Amino acid sequence: MEEIRKIIHIDMDAFFASVEQLDRPELRNKPIAVGGDGDRGVVAAASYEARKFGVRSAMSSKIAKKRCPQLIFVRGRHDRYKEVSKQIMNIFHEFTDLVEPLSIDEAFLDVTHNKKNLPSATLIAKEIKKRIKEVTGLTASAGISVNKFLAKIASDVNKxxxxxxxPPKDVEAFIEDLQIDKFYGVGKVTADKMHKLGIFKGKDLKKKSLLELSRLFGKHGAYYYNISRGIDERSVNPNRIRKSVGTEHTYQSDLIDTKEIKKDIQKTTQSLVRRLEKSDFKGRTITLKLKYSNFEQETRSRTLLQIIQGEEMIQKLAEDLLDQEELKTSIRLIGLTISNRINESEPMQLTIDF
Structure with missing residues (x-):
């Protein structure tokens, strides 16, 4: 009989904002946003007090202030977040070495066989939450199930x-009743497409054949086919090294005007900067991805000797790549990716201009 896996997904609650409230008691129980409060500022994280007003991460600071006039903006302190993250990751390793960090504030744990020899994954998750509270003063949410897909969704249920x-006996019923836009890996554009196809819940997705889903969604079809049946064989990989960080945006209507595209590049850049910070990723190569209205795809890249970081730098490089040559036709999707990872513990080669 095949052994049933026990997977936990731990996700810190409003991590950046919670750290700020922990360190600054005067901010507790108040609506705060980590990020810049200027006209071009973006919310990197919002406290739960701010979320009650509709303030969300990735939202422009201007809109956030309109929704919550009393919102307090706090500059991010990434070194502090990394320090707390290290404490949390050390707690995970008290229970298992099969820990796969997804970002600075979340990770998968495989506790099928664990260091405490505890038979219950739910009990382990409770102990981890308790230890995080004791060591850091912060709260975390935990999801427990038989695979990564389900554990990730479960951690968001009671935040x-x-x-x-x-548990295994509830997997089928849970997925069948799950709204399609709650599926991990189904973004807004895909969810909208599924809604038009009459797919609103897991049970609707499950009715589609593998052939039909592959025809509709290409290489992602097999993934949707499997997860609608609760199948996710991905292992928790403690040695996974992220090779790139990226983000992309599909337009509601195709664009050809370069000025309009550059406006969107600004939003895409801000989203990328947030992901780079959350993933603690630094790289030397930037890639601009363009998908045309005829679905033809094109990428343009540039590699530098130094780290590519900061909104201003990434925006300038992305615009340079866009201006590199004329667009063939209107575009339906734009994406930005940073790759060619740099390990800051390794010495970098310096160049001297003659």
């Missing part, structure tokens, strides 16, 4: 400070 388990 903040939540705990939710999907």
């Amino acid at each position: 903040p400070d939540g705990l939710f388990a999907i």
Whole structure:
């Protein structure tokens, strides 16, 4: 009989904002946003007090202030977040060495066989949450199930400070009743497409054949086919090294005007900067991805000797890549990726201009 896996997904609650409230008691129980408060500022994280007003990460600071006039903006302190993250990751390793960090504030854990020899994954998740609270003063939410897909969804069910388990006997019913836009890996554009096809819940997706889903969604078709049946064989990989960080945006209507595209590049850049910070990723190569209205795809890249970082630098490089040559026709999707990872513990080669 095949052994049933026990996977936990731990996700810190409003991590950046919670750290700020922890370190600055005067900010507790107040709506705060980590990020810049200027006209071009973007919310990197929002406290739960701010979320009640509709303030969300990735939102422009201007809109955030309109929704919550009393919002307090706090500059991010990434070194502090990394320090707390290290404490949290060390706690995970008290229970298992099969820890796969997804970012600075979340990770998968495989506790099928664990260091405490505890038979219950739910009990382990409770102990981890307790240890995080004791060591850091922060709360975390945990999801427990038989694979990564389900554990990731479960951790979001009872946030903040939540705990939710999907045992094997409940997997089928849970997925069948799950709204399609709650599926991990189904973005807004894909969800909208599925809605037009009459797919609103897991049970609707499950009715589609593998052939039909592959025809509709290409290489992602097989993934949607499997997860609608609760199948996710991905292992928790503690040695996974992220090779790139990227983001992309599909337009509601195709664009050809360069000025309009550059406006969108600004939003895409801001989203990328947030992802780079959350993933603690630094690289030397930037790639601009363009998908044309005829679905033809093109990428333009540039590699530098130094780290590519900061909104201003990434924006300038992205615009240079866009201006590199004329567009063939209107575009339906734009994407930005940073790759060619740099390990800051390794010495970098310096160049001297003659």
